[in-house]
Amino acid sequence: MKEKQGEFKSEELRMGAKTLLGRELELARVREELEQKIKELEAAKEREMVLRIREIAKAADIKRKVEELEKKTKELKEARKALLNILEDVDEARRKAEEERNKTLAIIANLTDGLLVFDSDNRVSLINSRAEEILGIKFEEIEGESISDLSRFSSLKPIIQLVEEREKIFREEVKLHENLILEITTSPITREKERIGSLLVLHDITREKRIERMKTEFVSVAAHQLRTPLSAIKWSLGMILAEDMGPLTQEQKAFLQKTYNSNERMINLVNDLLDVARIEEGRYIYKPAFCDLAKICQMVINSHKAIIKRKKIKFEFKKPKGKLPQIKLDEEKISLAIQNLLENAIRYTPPGGKIVVSLKRKKGEIEFSVKDTGIGIPKEQQDRLFTKFFRGTNAVRMETEGTGLGLFIAKNIIESHRGRIWAESEENKGSVFHFSLPLGLTSSSRK
Amino acid sequence: MAKKILIVEDEEILLDLLQKRLKKEGYDVLLARNGEEGLKMIKEERPDLVLLDIIMPKMSGFQVMEEMNKEESLKEIPVIIISNSGQPVEIGRAQQLGAKDWLIKTEFDPKEVLEKVVKQIGK
Numbered sequence: 001m002k003e004k005q006g007e008f009k010s011e012e013l014r015m016g017a018k019t020l021l022g023r024e025l026e027l028a029r030v031r032e033e034l035e036q037k038i039k040e041l042e043a044a045k046e047r048e049m050v051l052r053i054r055e056i057a058k059a060a061d062i063k064r065k066v067e068e069l070e071k072k073t074k075e076l077k078e079a080r081k082a083l084l085n086i087l088e089d090v091d092e093a094r095r096k097a098e099e100e101r102n103k104t105l106a107i108i109a110n111l112t113d114g115l116l117v118f119d120s121d122n123r124v125s126l127i128n129s130r131a132e133e134i135l136g137i138k139f140e141e142i143e144g145e146s147i148s149d150l151s152r153f154s155s156l157k158p159i160i161q162l163v164e165e166r167e168k169i170f171r172e173e174v175k176l177h178e179n180l181i182l183e184i185t186t187s188p189i190t191r192e193k194e195r196i197g198s199l200l201v202l203h204d205i206t207r208e209k210r211i212e213r214m215k216t217e218f219v220s221v222a223a224h225q226l227r228t229p230l231s232a233i234k235w236s237l238g239m240i241l242a243e244d245m246g247p248l249t250q251e252q253k254a255f256l257q258k259t260y261n262s263n264e265r266m267i268n269l270v271n272d273l274l275d276v277a278r279i280e281e282g283r284y285i286y287k288p289a290f291c292d293l294a295k296i297c298q299m300v301i302n303s304h305k306a307i308i309k310r311k312k313i314k315f316e317f318k319k320p321k322g323k324l325p326q327i328k329l330d331e332e333k334i335s336l337a338i339q340n341l342l343e344n345a346i347r348y349t350p351p352g353g354k355i356v357v358s359l360k361r362k363k364g365e366i367e368f369s370v371k372d373t374g375i376g377i378p379k380e381q382q383d384r385l386f387t388k389f390f391r392g393t394n395a396v397r398m399e400t401e402g403t404g405l406g407l408f409i410a411k412n413i414i415e416s417h418r419g420r421i422w423a424e425s426e427e428n429k430g431s432v433f434h435f436s437l438p439l440g441l442t443s444s445s446r447k
Numbered sequence: 448m449a450k451k452i453l454i455v456e457d458e459e460i461l462l463d464l465l466q467k468r469l470k471k472e473g474y475d476v477l478l479a480r481n482g483e484e485g486l487k488m489i490k491e492e493r494p495d496l497v498l499l500d501i502i503m504p505k506m507s508g509f510q511v512m513e514e515m516n517k518e519e520s521l522k523e524i525p526v527i528i529i530s531n532s533g534q535p536v537e538i539g540r541a542q543q544l545g546a547k548d549w550l551i552k553t554e555f556d557p558k559e560v561l562e563k564v565v566k567q568i569g570k
Contacts, residue, residue, distance in 0.1 A: 050464070
């Protein structure tokens with residue numbers, strides 16, 4: 001029995017061991033399976049994490065792009081706003097400019113002077129109605145035409161030559177025809193120092209000229225009328241003074257002499273007025289011939305020797321060495337000019353003073369001068385010296401008579417000979433009056 | 448001795464994944480969650496490689512590289528940057544600053560990470 005129990009137990013043990021082993025193997029297998037599953041799970045988890053990481057990154061990228069877009073949109077909006085503002089400003093400026101333009105056009109249209117505007121190519125760009133009236137031409141006929149084309153209009157010919165590349169403002173009197181005298185002013189139109197055109201202003205001075213002419217004619221006629229009675233007075237006084245009407249007492253003689261002198265002065269004034277009238281009417285006729293200026297000077301000096309001596313004035317005539325070339329001039333008129341200058345010197349130099357007359361040969365011209373130690377001319381009046389009727393305040397104080405025409409006439413004479421006349425003076429010290437005559441056509445160069 | 452890799456990244460998920468993977472491959476892994484911390488650890492630990500995120504709080508990846516370039520010893524440490532979307536401007540700047548390679552988050556692939564790490568410092 002014990003043996004059977006023993007056999008049974010070892011069989012049980014054997015069975016138990018087999019089962020245990022089997023179970024162990026199963027456990028190992030299960031463990032392997034589990035580990036395998038864990039690996040798979042972890043791999044899956046990793047894959048999920050990878051996907052999440054990519055997703056997050058993509059979302060961040062999209063966010064960044066959206067932000068950029070929003071920024072750009074904002075910038076665009078602001079740019080648009082700025083543009084709209086600019087457009088508004090431009091619009092405003094344009095309206096203002098139009099307003100200004102309309103204003104200007106209205107002014108131009110209603111000006112009482114004629115207006116012609118040329119552009120930078122010297123083509124007609126504008127003409128107002130007054131100008132159309134004056135010239136007898138309509139804008140449509142000449143719009144855009146260049147100056148050379150305009151010469152087909154005879155009324156425009158004198159104007160054309162005024163429209164050139166002038167840097168400065170220029171004014172000239174132009175006679176278009178008998179009843180139309182214009183004062184034409186040209187000025188350049190510039191923008192920022194560049195010339196973009198020319199402006200012509202046509203100012204009608206026909207009436208002014210007519211009045212001037214009437215004035216001169218009146219003076220002429222009056223002077224002429226005065227001459228006759230003045231001559232009669234001179235003649236009769238002369239006779240009485242020569243005692244042709246009977247003897248005179250010293251007193252009477254002196255008295256009458258004063259009257260005679262007064263009359264002489266009146267005659268001189270009348271002659272001067274007539275000269276001036278003739279000069280202004282262009283009727284001051286010159287008869288040029290070849291003369292020796294030195295000889296003319298000497299003759300004038302000689303005729304004044306007596307009075308120079310009487311006034312106790314020292315005198316000197318500085319002649320050039322050798323002969324001066326002869327110049328073509330009107331002897332009578334040049335004599336008169338020299339006489340006027342010399343007489344002024346004598347009149348306004350106090351006794352004891354000095355007068356020097358000199359003739360100099362200069363390059364291309366001969367210069368005459370009269371230097372005195374007289375009362376001179378105040379500085380502020382010197383620019384009016386050669387104007388009609390001008391007399392210095394100090395001259396009037398010294399001698400109330402004097403026409404103020406002598407220098408005006410002398411200037412006209414000298415300038416008609418294409419010469420120049422000028423003066424230097426200091427009040428209470430003295431003056432020097434010069435004139436120069438160009439040699440121009442001398443007898444030697446006539447060949 | 449195992450090679451030391453420092454990961455500087457503020458996104459937890461990515462940090463987690465990279466750490467797990469690299470540790471599995473046998474590398475020593477150090478972590479920093481922003482640029483300032485990262486720079487400090489670079490100076491103290493002298494890693495063999497740095498995986499460097501660009502967009503981070505406190506100090507950006509670019510700033511970290513600029514600081515590294517100031518010292519000779521730091522300059523030598525290879526850097527692989529982690530860019531969000533791989534914009535050419537970003538990559539270009541990183542290369543200019545001396546980065547050896549780059550990873551792009553929108554196309555993240557753990558296999559690629561390993562390849563590029565091995566390329567720089569071996570296994």
